Amino acid sequence: MQNKRRAIYQKLKRPKGWFLTAVYLLTVAFIVGACTLLFVDYTGTPLAILAYTLFALSAIFLAYTTYTVVLFFPQWKNAVAQKLRTNKYTRELMENYGFRTVFFAVCSFIFNILYGLFYGVLGILERSIWFGALAGYYVILSFIKGGILLHHKRKRNRANESLLFAQTKTYRTCGVLLIVINLALSGAIAQMIFKGETFQYEGLLIYASSAYAFFKITMAIYNLFRAKKEDDLTIQAIRNVNLTNATVSLLALQTALLSTFAEEGVNASLFNTITGILVSALTYAIGIYMTVHGTKRIKRLRLENTNER
Numbered sequence: 001m002q003n004k005r006r007a008i009y010q011k012l013k014r015p016k017g018w019f020l021t022a023v024y025l026l027t028v029a030f031i032v033g034a035c036t037l038l039f040v041d042y043t044g045t046p047l048a049i050l051a052y053t054l055f056a057l058s059a060i061f062l063a064y065t066t067y068t069v070v071l072f073f074p075q076w077k078n079a080v081a082q083k084l085r086t087n088k089y090t091r092e093l094m095e096n097y098g099f100r101t102v103f104f105a106v107c108s109f110i111f112n113i114l115y116g117l118f119y120g121v122l123g124i125l126e127r128s129i130w131f132g133a134l135a136g137y138y139v140i141l142s143f144i145k146g147g148i149l150l151h152h153k154r155k156r157n158r159a160n161e162s163l164l165f166a167q168t169k170t171y172r173t174c175g176v177l178l179i180v181i182n183l184a185l186s187g188a189i190a191q192m193i194f195k196g197e198t199f200q201y202e203g204l205l206i207y208a209s210s211a212y213a214f215f216k217i218t219m220a221i222y223n224l225f226r227a228k229k230e231d232d233l234t235i236q237a238i239r240n241v242n243l244t245n246a247t248v249s250l251l252a253l254q255t256a257l258l259s260t261f262a263e264e265g266v267n268a269s270l271f272n273t274i275t276g277i278l279v280s281a282l283t284y285a286i287g288i289y290m291t292v293h294g295t296k297r298i299k300r301l302r303l304e305n306t307n308e309r
Helices: 002-013 017-037 047-084 088-095 097-126 129-157 160-195 205-227 233-261 268-308
Strands: none
Touching (some): 017 047, 097 129, 097 233, 129 160, 129 233, 160 268, 233 268
16 A cells, blocks of 8 residues: 555656646646636536536646646756757757847847838828827838848858948947937827827737737846847847837837726826836937947947058
8 A cells, every 4th residue: 555655656746648648638627617617607506516626626736737847847948959959040049149139130020010011001091190100110110120130141241340340330320210210109109198099909908918018028128138248239239129119018008008997087198198208218318329339339440440550
């Protein structure tokens, strides 16, 4: 009997094979069943026993499933990493921070173009300056990222000295364009302040948008500091652009949340105005900093080049 208990304990301690698969399937089944009963009035009916049983089983199996995921995550992670390293592109994506930055910048570039076209069509159909300003913002944002990506494609053909100069010029140009893009953003903010224009998300979409916006701003801040360790100024430029884009997403989310959940008496326009001004001011500050920093570095590179001659 004691040996049998020890065997069961060992199986529970390090589950594997069909037993682990069965645990995961049962966890999903119990959670789905429990969530389904939440929409049923089971109080005072025979379903109450089933409901409480499912709730208890869901909690137990979810806790155990979480334990197995934590237990095997390093093993799964290493297995996936080894598989990804067999392909040169996924290996670069994992190990090269610059390549990873550019890869996600390409994805963001495509997304921003589609976003700009979407708002442009809405602006025409609705005859809305609000949507038109947003379309202008995302179109210019696409040009900024497109220019940075084009520079990355051509940089291999340049000597090291010429490359540094080109990177710095791209960085400075990006700063100037951030100032320009803020004009479109300011137009959208003005429409929000004076005409009460806001974003609207239907149903549960607002919760998904909230999670995405907070993830976006968190990663933008993290990558901003991470990029400071890179010598390539274009990587820093991409991260700066991503930060300004993330703050706009937060502003959009705030307008949607206040529009959906604000109680009577809450001055949503005041909160949107304050946040809008802060987002616009941050974009101007980043654009001015990049322009000034880039200009100083270009002058220093030219002076060093002159002294060497």
